[in-house]
Amino acid sequence: MLLAIENLTIRYPSRFGDFTAVDDASLHLDRGEVLGIVGESGAGKSTIGNAIMGLLQAPGKMVGGSIIFDGQRLDLLSKKELISLRGKKVGMIFQDPMTSLNPLETIEAQLLETVLLHSDLSKADAKLRALELLSEVGISAPAERIKQFPHEFSGGMRQRVVIALVLAGNPDLIIADEPTTALDVSIQATILKLIRTLCHHKNVGVILVTHDMAVIAETTDRVAVMHRGKIVETDNTKSLIASPKHAYTKALISAVPPSNRRIDRFTHVDFAKDRHDRKSIDLKSHWVGKEVYEPAAEKELLKVQNLTKVFNARSSIFSPKRESTLAVDNVTFSILDGETYGIVGESGSGKSTIARLISGIHKPTDGSVLFDGLDLLNGIKSVQDKKKKRKIQMIFQDPYSSLNGRMRVEQIISEPLLLGGFEGSKAELQQLVYDLLFLVELESGAASKYPHAFSGGQRQRISIARALASRPKFLICDEPTSALDVSIQAQILNLLRDLQQRLNLTYLFISHDLPVMRQVCDRIAVMKNGSLVEECPAEEIFTSPQHSYTKDLIRLMPKFER
Amino acid sequence: MIEGWREFVRSNFIYSFSRAPVAIGSFVIASSLILFAIAAPFISPYTPYDPATLNLMNGFSAPLAPNAFTGDVFIFGSDDQGRDILSTILFGMRISLFVGFSAVFLAMILGVALGLVAAMAGGVIDAIIMRVADIQLSFPSILIAMLIYGIAKGITPPEMRNEVAIWVLILSIGLSDWVQFARVVRGSAMVELQKEYVEAAKLIGVNRVAIAFRHIFPNVVPSVLVIATISLALAIISEATLSFLGVGAPPTQPSLGTLIRIGQGFLFSGEWWIIFFPSLALLLLALSVNLLGDWLRNTLNPNVGIK
Numbered sequence: 001m002l003l004a005i006e007n008l009t010i011r012y013p014s015r016f017g018d019f020t021a022v023d024d025a026s027l028h029l030d031r032g033e034v035l036g037i038v039g040e041s042g043a044g045k046s047t048i049g050n051a052i053m054g055l056l057q058a059p060g061k062m063v064g065g066s067i068i069f070d071g072q073r074l075d076l077l078s079k080k081e082l083i084s085l086r087g088k089k090v091g092m093i094f095q096d097p098m099t100s101l102n103p104l105e106t107i108e109a110q111l112l113e114t115v116l117l118h119s120d121l122s123k124a125d126a127k128l129r130a131l132e133l134l135s136e137v138g139i140s141a142p143a144e145r146i147k148q149f150p151h152e153f154s155g156g157m158r159q160r161v162v163i164a165l166v167l168a169g170n171p172d173l174i175i176a177d178e179p180t181t182a183l184d185v186s187i188q189a190t191i192l193k194l195i196r197t198l199c200h201h202k203n204v205g206v207i208l209v210t211h212d213m214a215v216i217a218e219t220t221d222r223v224a225v226m227h228r229g230k231i232v233e234t235d236n237t238k239s240l241i242a243s244p245k246h247a248y249t250k251a252l253i254s255a256v257p258p259s260n261r262r263i264d265r266f267t268h269v270d271f272a273k274d275r276h277d278r279k280s281i282d283l284k285s286h287w288v289g290k291e292v293y294e295p296a297a298e299k300e301l302l303k304v305q306n307l308t309k310v311f312n313a314r315s316s317i318f319s320p321k322r323e324s325t326l327a328v329d330n331v332t333f334s335i336l337d338g339e340t341y342g343i344v345g346e347s348g349s350g351k352s353t354i355a356r357l358i359s360g361i362h363k364p365t366d367g368s369v370l371f372d373g374l375d376l377l378n379g380i381k382s383v384q385d386k387k388k389k390r391k392i393q394m395i396f397q398d399p400y401s402s403l404n405g406r407m408r409v410e411q412i413i414s415e416p417l418l419l420g421g422f423e424g425s426k427a428e429l430q431q432l433v434y435d436l437l438f439l440v441e442l443e444s445g446a447a448s449k450y451p452h453a454f455s456g457g458q459r460q461r462i463s464i465a466r467a468l469a470s471r472p473k474f475l476i477c478d479e480p481t482s483a484l485d486v487s488i489q490a491q492i493l494n495l496l497r498d499l500q501q502r503l504n505l506t507y508l509f510i511s512h513d514l515p516v517m518r519q520v521c522d523r524i525a526v527m528k529n530g531s532l533v534e535e536c537p538a539e540e541i542f543t544s545p546q547h548s549y550t551k552d553l554i555r556l557m558p559k560f561e562r
Numbered sequence: 563m564i565e566g567w568r569e570f571v572r573s574n575f576i577y578s579f580s581r582a583p584v585a586i587g588s589f590v591i592a593s594s595l596i597l598f599a600i601a602a603p604f605i606s607p608y609t610p611y612d613p614a615t616l617n618l619m620n621g622f623s624a625p626l627a628p629n630a631f632t633g634d635v636f637i638f639g640s641d642d643q644g645r646d647i648l649s650t651i652l653f654g655m656r657i658s659l660f661v662g663f664s665a666v667f668l669a670m671i672l673g674v675a676l677g678l679v680a681a682m683a684g685g686v687i688d689a690i691i692m693r694v695a696d697i698q699l700s701f702p703s704i705l706i707a708m709l710i711y712g713i714a715k716g717i718t719p720p721e722m723r724n725e726v727a728i729w730v731l732i733l734s735i736g737l738s739d740w741v742q743f744a745r746v747v748r749g750s751a752m753v754e755l756q757k758e759y760v761e762a763a764k765l766i767g768v769n770r771v772a773i774a775f776r777h778i779f780p781n782v783v784p785s786v787l788v789i790a791t792i793s794l795a796l797a798i799i800s801e802a803t804l805s806f807l808g809v810g811a812p813p814t815q816p817s818l819g820t821l822i823r824i825g826q827g828f829l830f831s832g833e834w835w836i837i838f839f840p841s842l843a844l845l846l847l848a849l850s851v852n853l854l855g856d857w858l859r860n861t862l863n864p865n866v867g868i869k
Contacts, residue, residue, distance in 0.1 A: 360765075361764060386767065390765070390766065392765065393766075394761065394762065394765055396761070396762065397758070401757040402758035403759055404777050404780075404781070405781065406783075407776075407777075415763075419767045420767075463762070469766075470765075470766055
């Protein structure tokens with residue numbers, strides 16, 4: 001056995017009493033094995049990894065249990081002994097490859113430093129070793145690339161360099177804390193494969209900390225599921241996914257969007273959440289639903305024609321020095337009334353720019369956007385047109401920046417009501433705010449609080465309530481769940497689906513997450529470098545992709561089948 | 563209202579304040595100095611601004627020692643004209659604080675407005691405002707204040723000079739101090755403008771003015787408060803400097819700076835108390851306000867915040 005953790009308990013003392021981040025956790029790991037630790041944010045999974053490395057953040061303290069690595073009690077070592085252990089016997093891969101490399105030194109300098117530190121090779125031998133490491137982690141032409149600086153590498157390549165740095169110390173144990181979360185899906189797959197191969201070839205133990213069940217399913221041999229500091233279940237990965245025993249594991253797995261089929265809604269995703277009876281609101285007669293039920297004049301609610309956006313990356317009065325990027329390149333599509341239209345693409349593909357061109361936050365360089373017959377770029381003249389434009393609302397990616405922290409929830413939701421011409425009494429306005437909160441499944445008590453009192457998922461609900469307060473017909477959802485835990489994501493996706501049915505909404509759903517899109521979208525468009533490469537009904541993208549880029553995306557997407 | 567107060571008492575702000583001895587000490591010193599200054603007409607033993615109460619025989623009394631001629635005792639001693647130093651400090655602080663608060667208020671209004679306009683408008687307007695700020699920042703602010711003071715003095719009729727002296731002082735310090743506010747507000751506002759809630763507000767149909775005041779402004783208030791506190795200390799010092807140079811408060815209404823100027827003439831002839839006590843008062847006032855500002859900045863800035 002390489003690593004054995006027994007009854008580990010870690011507490012963070014705080015103003016409101018001690019917070020137990022890890023509660024009586026026991027784990028073990030053998031050589032040549034990949035152990036996954038999976039859990040949602042705040043479950044304590046990263047804390048375990050940090051405790052092994054002796055990197056607990058103050059004021060966190062280990063108050064019980066033991067960590068035995070290779071027959072040695074790690075928790076009893078002095079700081080000095082720990083430092084010599086780190087890097088040499090235990091290596092760590094962090095989430096963000098942008099910050100784990102020194103931007104001022106070449107890859108060679110950084111690799112050499114590590115190699116020389118951990119071995120007694122001569123400088124020439126160390127150079128050879130560095131080259132060897134780079135080719136081991138799959139960097140082509142290592143002799144040339146080793147002279148480059150980190151900024152000349154892409155995110156995925158940088159993470160490979162980080163892995164090479166970790167391997168330089170010939171560690172027995174590697175802790176990878178969300179190693180692929182900051183990377184695009186297509187790169188994620190190769191990095192995970194690399195970690196897995198290295199683990200088996202070099203007979204190294206790997207602990208993979210992640211929130212992503214698909215990553216667990218594809219990479220790990222065994223998995224420990226954490227919930228609120230406790231390890232609720234540890235099992236062989238295959239059997240855990242096939243037949244979870246603990247209620248939390250069941251809930252977690254049922255919240256993961258399956259990559260191989262479309263399910264109607266996510267079941268029992270409200271583990272440990274208090275359900276309360278709510279009165280149902282008849283939306284057809286309610287203020288919120290009234291206007292929305294007027295049918296669109298045209299079947300195609302939104303028409304985007306030849307949309308192009310050029311961003312000036314560098315402006316200069318001398319034209320040769322000007323630089324610009326083509327973010328959106330001649331894109332044409334239309335969205336039917338009542339459907340969910342998905343745009344999928346990797347980071348930088350221009351999908352969010354399209355959302356902002358439609359919503360009017362950016363002005364397009366060329367092309368036109370027609371919303372229910374109204375030209376959004378040049379056609380807005382009357383008050384009636386402005387009112388119509390407000391039928392387009394948006395739900396944002398980051399629940400922490402999409403709500404004004406200095407406004408109470410009541411103010412946040414009533415602002416669009418008042419601007420939308422609500423002319424009722426103060427009491428009616430308040431009732432309407434409560435009704436909207438009910439619609440997004442929040443308590444009316446939420447109205448008097450500030451956003452900081454809410455979790456990410458609850459904030460996203462407030463954000464949805466604010467959008468609904470404008471009585472929209474068309475909602476742009478820009479990665480609405482990518483910042484959320486998987487069980488919260490399932491709840492929000494369920495909510496969005498319910499609202500669509502009840503209010504007859506049309507969605508533009510933008511995401512990088514194909515399994516999620518399979519669950520929600522009717523049609524999907526694939527974007528690459530600013531242009532649409534393929535558009536077809538959602539299921540066809542998965543069953544018979546046409547374009548080679550789409551095929552790659554489907555092949556590399558994290559598979560989680562059930 | 564009561565609920566709001568309870569929330570405030572439970573907040574992290576009060577929590578970290580109760581755990582910062584330096585902040586508590588500074589707060590106690592600054593607020594008692596301010597209270598003393600406000601209560602000066604009631605608590606000071608003499609009225610130093612009333613020439614009728616002055617007795618030249620009382621000149622140069624040492625602290626706590628009975629005067630050789632009159633037998634009067636002055637706690638902090640007296641100056642060349644027989645003015646009680648303690649009373650003069652109390653009244654002088656009134657002027658220093660009044661000028662300080664008013665100047666900071668003026669600078670704040672000006673700076674916040676210009677900073678918000680620069681951030682919201684961008685482009686040419688932004689460039690003009692910020693270049694003016696840069697130009698002003700490349701001169702020592704005391705020089706700017708003296709320049710403004712000189713111009714203002716020049717255009718006021720001689721018989722009104724003593725009456726408007728205080729207001730001219732406020733104007734000159736306020737106009738030399740707005741740049742800090744404008745820069746900080748513009749910076750924070752530009753950060754806020756990038757956030758998604760601003761996009762949401764635009765989509766809802768909130769107009770630009772309402773976005774600036776209802777959405778952006780409340781979010782830049784913490785940074786403004788920090789700058790205001792630190793500026794207050796600077797403004798008090800600027801006032802003292804101007805008065806020390808003889809271009810500030812009129813001689814009939816000595817402020818701390820005026821007292822220090824009077825005192826430095828006697829520093830080497832043994833009458834140390836005339837300069838010592840006013841300097842000490844100025845030091846305590848400026849230091850405590852400054853430390854309070856430092857603590858405020860650390861607490862309100864999430865990057866270095868106390869957990």
